[in-house]
Amino acid sequence: MAKREVDIVVLSDIHLGTYGCHATELLQYLKSIKPKAVVLNGDIIDVWQFSKRYWPATHMMVVKHLIGLIAKDIPVYYIPGNHDEMLRRFKGFRLGSLKITNKLSLKIDNARVWIFHGDVFDVVMQHSRWLAKLGAIGYDTLILINRFVNYISLKMGRGKISLSKKVKNSVKGAVKFINKFEDTVCDIAAENNYDYVICGHIHHPEIRGVDTKHGHVTYMNSGDWIENLTALEYNESKWSLYNFNEDPVAKTIDINKKKASKESAKSLMDSLMLEMNMKPNLFNEMGNREDDSMEDMEDNSEAA
Secondary structure: OOOEEEEEEEEOOOOEOOOOOOHHHHHHHHHHEEEEEEEEOOOOEOOOOOEOOEOOHHHHHHHHHHHHHHHOOOOEEEOOOOOOHHHHHHOOOEEOOEEEOOOEEEEEOOEEEEEOOOHHHOHHHHHOHHHHHHHHHHHHHHHHHHHHHHHHHHHOOOOOOOHHHHHHHHOHHHHHHHHHHHHHHHHHHHHOOOOEEEEOOOOOOEEEEEEEOOEEEEEEEOOOOOOOOEEEEEEOOEEEEEEHHHOHHHHOOOOOHHHHHOOOHHHHHHHHHHHOOOOOOHHHHHHHOOOOOOOOOOOOOEOO
């Protein structure tokens, strides 16, 4: 099958290591495209809820696929979010085509694009981290219950439902938070002369133009791979929102889980290290010689 070529792909909120992660569907999507650049915009691995007892083969296959892109010299930008914030200590780190940064500023077809995860504008994250972590556990539990409900619903010949979406849509506070988040992001982006601003964090995929007191800006959110199964794509000088549920081609791709399950997580990781010529303790060494004075990297190179 010929892969669909895409200039830039933006993924966020995959939450590998949790029960809610749709790793199989993500793999099908990744195997259906041929990207020229990939932006991982936070919460890729859920360190908050990571457990050695739950790390399916498909989750490691996602990691292996992404590292495979790096091995092919495809630019991959990793912007840590709140759930994988431990990687923020490695800002400025580069390995081949992989770059870790807390934010990304790109010039694409003469338009300025600002990309960051978005948790910096989350009041709960900044002032009540324990509450945010408790909410994350509750959210993951709700997603697990939702899968069981959908299994029964499909057996009865009915369609799938999203309990978390129903909860969010019925709680005015959640809707108000999303709107406030988007307005704040757009105001700051326009004030700094950006044409586009891209976020993740709130699991709410969207592309819309916003008029602020500082001018017009296009707001975009890549959504997530827990509920929405969405990504942002830039191709032929245009941004679009990808939805796996509307992609019949990707759904037909076979993922050989049996072959992957024969290989342990440790052996898979070792093979990945060899492929990238990485030492097993590389990140520990990086952490020991961390330079706190290093400024956030802003890549102003042409990405398209």
